[in-house]
Amino acid sequence: MFRLTSRGIAGLVLVAAMAGCASGSVVPASLQAQIDKTLTFPQLRESPDTYRGHLIVLGGEVLSAKRLKDGTRIEVLEIPLDRSLRPEADRTLSQGRFIAVQKEFLDPATIPPGTTITLVGEVTGSVADKLDETDYTYPTVEIKSLKVWPRGDTMSRIPYYYYPPSYYWRPYYHTFGRIRR
Template sequence: MNKPLTITLLACAVASCATVPAALQGQFTASTPRDAHSDGQAVRWGGEIIKVEPKQDSTCFEVLARELDASARPTRREGSQGRFIACRSGFYDPEEYDRGREVTVVGQLSGTEHGKVGQFDYTYPHVVASEVYLWPKRVPRTPYYDPWMYGFGPGWGWYGPGWGPYWGGPPIIIREHPHHPDTPKP
């Protein structure tokens, strides 16, 4: 194999690996809001925003904690790791940081806060945040079928042998009728 091709393939492989955003990098102990009790511990937790409360000089976030993936983004798996409150100085607009958005928080544990979840008394770990990273909204993936990618011809599809693209059936062709300026639109 020639050297330029090897270097290109290696660069592509490295670029495809998950990377943690610079603001979230660092060394953190593996803990969750349910089992964290020591003040001053550096944490990197994330999850879905439940509530945002702007105050006079800071903004506090109530977050439903989720497991983080390799890029420090909360996973979409079911179940939670508890709840926590993270406060950071400055104003964060509740319209931008709205309920259900994913965030990852970096900061120091600073005691607990007591509150209620419905009628249940709940003790929230409190994080003095040095970073609140708002993740872009996830775009749902839709199935995409490209007949030219898989070829066209005889082969096996979902329903057995047949003639056609990938799924074994003939391609569906959708034609648009041109609109003529002198004819009214339906």
């Protein structure tokens, strides 16, 4: 009969945790090698037709989503991505807007305005449209992979230096390393 010891339980927990981390990738492995990591949003905004066919990782905040006959059109406020490929919390870092098109059915109710997203998209060119009272050229991408981030998960994004120091790290709380008198 198999006996589950504390080491066995710890090993199972470690394997499960590592499997959970590995499966949470924003970019699918099948697209990882195809992405143009040198392409930035300012370059794309300046000359979208030059980069037609390139795959890029973009993120931002959904401004609007509209269902069309042949897909869903999403207007996104571009926000730079952090190391985990999640859009930064500060909207003032935005460098413009872009249009993302999902060819398969995507209900606009699932991505209401204010939703943060990260996507892998193929550059398809640009489209000129009105932005308030001015003409604006939106770079356009066809969505290959889409990650919708849950709302309200800002606590995990606070840098470590904002956390208060733990009292366990103060020397008078440790039993080791004390000066004997």
